[in-house]
Amino acid sequence: MRADLEGEKDERLAALAAGGDRDAFDALVTRHRQAVYRLCWSAAGNAADADDAAQETFVRVHRSLPSYDPARPFGPWLRKIAWNCGLSVRRDGNSGVQRVAEGDAPEAIDPAPGPEEAAVGSEERRQMAGALAGLPAELRMVMVLRAVEGLSYAEIALAAGIPAGTVMSRLSRARKRLLAALGARCGGGS
Amino acid sequence: MECRETQTLLTAFHDGELPAVERVRVEEHLRGCPECAARLADLARADRAAGVPDPGPAYWDRFNARVMDRVAREADGPRVTVLRPKGGWVRQQLRYLVPAAAAAALVVMVVRYGGIDSGAPTPTVPPAVSERAAPDSAGERMAKADPESDGQGWPGAGAGRDATGSGSQARATKKAESRADARRVPPPVLANERLAAVSREERDRPADRSVPEGNEEASRDRVTAPAAIGVPSPPPMTFRGAPAGSPPVTAADGMTQGSQAERKKMERAAAPMAEQQGAGKATSASGMRVAKEASPGSPCELARALAERERFREAEAAQRACLAQNPSAKAQERGLVFLAELLDRQARFAEADAVITDVDRQFPQSRPLELYRRQRPTVQRQPTAVPVTR
Numbered sequence: 001m002r003a004d005l006e007g008e009k010d011e012r013l014a015a016l017a018a019g020g021d022r023d024a025f026d027a028l029v030t031r032h033r034q035a036v037y038r039l040c041w042s043a044a045g046n047a048a049d050a051d052d053a054a055q056e057t058f059v060r061v062h063r064s065l066p067s068y069d070p071a072r073p074f075g076p077w078l079r080k081i082a083w084n085c086g087l088s089v090r091r092d093g094n095s096g097v098q099r100v101a102e103g104d105a106p107e108a109i110d111p112a113p114g115p116e117e118a119a120v121g122s123e124e125r126r127q128m129a130g131a132l133a134g135l136p137a138e139l140r141m142v143m144v145l146r147a148v149e150g151l152s153y154a155e156i157a158l159a160a161g162i163p164a165g166t167v168m169s170r171l172s173r174a175r176k177r178l179l180a181a182l183g184a185r186c187g188g189g190s
Numbered sequence: 191m192e193c194r195e196t197q198t199l200l201t202a203f204h205d206g207e208l209p210a211v212e213r214v215r216v217e218e219h220l221r222g223c224p225e226c227a228a229r230l231a232d233l234a235r236a237d238r239a240a241g242v243p244d245p246g247p248a249y250w251d252r253f254n255a256r257v258m259d260r261v262a263r264e265a266d267g268p269r270v271t272v273l274r275p276k277g278g279w280v281r282q283q284l285r286y287l288v289p290a291a292a293a294a295a296l297v298v299m300v301v302r303y304g305g306i307d308s309g310a311p312t313p314t315v316p317p318a319v320s321e322r323a324a325p326d327s328a329g330e331r332m333a334k335a336d337p338e339s340d341g342q343g344w345p346g347a348g349a350g351r352d353a354t355g356s357g358s359q360a361r362a363t364k365k366a367e368s369r370a371d372a373r374r375v376p377p378p379v380l381a382n383e384r385l386a387a388v389s390r391e392e393r394d395r396p397a398d399r400s401v402p403e404g405n406e407e408a409s410r411d412r413v414t415a416p417a418a419i420g421v422p423s424p425p426p427m428t429f430r431g432a433p434a435g436s437p438p439v440t441a442a443d444g445m446t447q448g449s450q451a452e453r454k455k456m457e458r459a460a461a462p463m464a465e466q467q468g469a470g471k472a473t474s475a476s477g478m479r480v481a482k483e484a485s486p487g488s489p490c491e492l493a494r495a496l497a498e499r500e501r502f503r504e505a506e507a508a509q510r511a512c513l514a515q516n517p518s519a520k521a522q523e524r525g526l527v528f529l530a531e532l533l534d535r536q537a538r539f540a541e542a543d544a545v546i547t548d549v550d551r552q553f554p555q556s557r558p559l560e561l562y563r564r565q566r567p568t569v570q571r572q573p574t575a576v577p578v579t580r
Binding site: 012022024029030033034037038041042047050051055058059060062063064075080081086087101122131132135143146147148152155161171172174175176178179181182 | 200202207232233236238239240241243244245249250253254256257258260261314333486501519527551552553554555
């Protein structure tokens with residue numbers, strides 16, 4: 001990334017990118033790609049579709065930059081596009097919940113675990129990914145935005161286009177379901 | 191604070207969304223209540239389950255380059271979106287070109303195989319036609335090209351002929367002549383190839399008439415692109431290739447078992463496109479297929495029919511009923527844009543603005559909305575001059 005772009009706000013980078021600055025767009029991609037991927041994953045429910053949706057998100061962003069208003073916050077705008085791309089890919093491929101629930105979840109990166117630890121961790125991650133993928137999309141979205149991205153209720157409400165009260169109730173339902181799913185996968189205990 | 195009250199606040203407490211006063215009260219309760227503390231720990235456990243698997247550093251190393259590549263391809267390459275019904279011209283062309291090309295291919299197949307076993311001179315490559323410098327229609331180009339001569343024939347054509355089992359010398363001679371002719375003319379644009387490709391794609395999509403809106407554009411492109419790119423102007427629907435003295439060729443005349451199979455194949459290839467044309471008739475000025483998923487007699491269908499007759503107020507009421515009946519995102523997205531159009535056509539621009547804002551909020555980057563926005567000035571200038579649908 002170009003040094004002079006590092007401290008720039010998203011909105012400024014977007015304005016530069018809209019003017020044809022490829023480095024600015026590259027910086028935006030680098031800055032947001034993981035969050036976009038996670039959101040796409042939470043919408044699509046599997047790695048292959050998440051990849052496709054994440055790529056498509058940035059293509060759409062690039063296409064729409066000329067009409068983007070820098071006075072509006074970039075993050076919610078981007079997240080909304082990412083979520084829609086994820087849902088779109090999921091609908092198109094008729095994939096998602098089942099594929100991941102069947103154990104299609106990719107491996108998470110882990111800082112050099114030992115063989116046994118890796119085996120246990122892998123199984124646990126697969127269970128967790130399956131539990132998350134088993135949630136309805138709207139619950140997955142709030143869970144990922146809250147638990148992974150650390151967004152506030154107000155920010156989630158903006159991204160999801162729902163009232164803040166609904167965010168809280170969905171989070172509550174999502175957590176209950178996750179715990180139930182994890183409990184069942186662990187043999188009904190814990 | 192009781193356990194019951196604490197537990198209602200636990201989610202907000204865990205998420206740091208609780209006001210300071212209540213937060214202190216919950217903390218006090220948690221210190222003396224292991225059960226509530228355990229519930230709080232569960233929330234953290236659930237959050238850990240929400241971790242999305244990371245694809246790894248190798249994936250991220252390539253990510254930006256792949257995005258840039260796609261962006262560059264979209265900018266440089268022949269944008270597939272050119273074929274989308276932006277201004278209506280392409281759609282109008284397709285309305286005639288696709289069925290015409292399908293019909294031409296069918297006619298050529300009938301002519302070609304209809305004459306094989308009858309002993310008549312092959313109508314496919316008559317000298318009068320093959321001696322011309324270059325073909326000027328799809329029918330002629332297809333007639334001149336033997337699908338087997340360059341290996342580009344559509345699958346099954348050769349098999350169909352072999353299946354006849356006749357194997358006569360006359361046929362072999364005709365084939366040789368045909369090959370010689372094919373060598374003389376420039377490489378033909380095999381419209382039948384494209385038709386076959388389209389039909390294969392159509393068949394591969396299991397009754398997918400309700401394509402998700404996010405990728406409907408892509409699906410539409412998949413269907414329309416091959417035909418739109420390669421299909422030339424509508425060929426004349428006459429048997430130009432048939433010799434003057436040959437008897438009229440009909441679908442039943444002299445068709446072998448194999449050629450009948452080919453004809454059926456052609457009909458199957460043409461059917462989805464004809465269906466697509468039918469869907470195209472329900473295209474509004476905004477380029478959306480408003481009645482694609484509407485069942486006959488449904489409010490959606492009624493709205494379209496009323497709009498066609500410029501009874502926009504009644505169409506609006508029907509469209510609202512249609513929206514109430516179809517909660518799916520795709521139906522809502524298209525339906526709301528159509529509603530906005532109907533409002534515009536009644537010069538109720540402020541209400542249309544509100545609907546458009548709603549679509550924008552619910553469906554950012556909505557393609558139907560984008561298409562309509564381009565045409566909206568025209569609609570607003572002449573609200574009642576042009577029917578919404580055709």
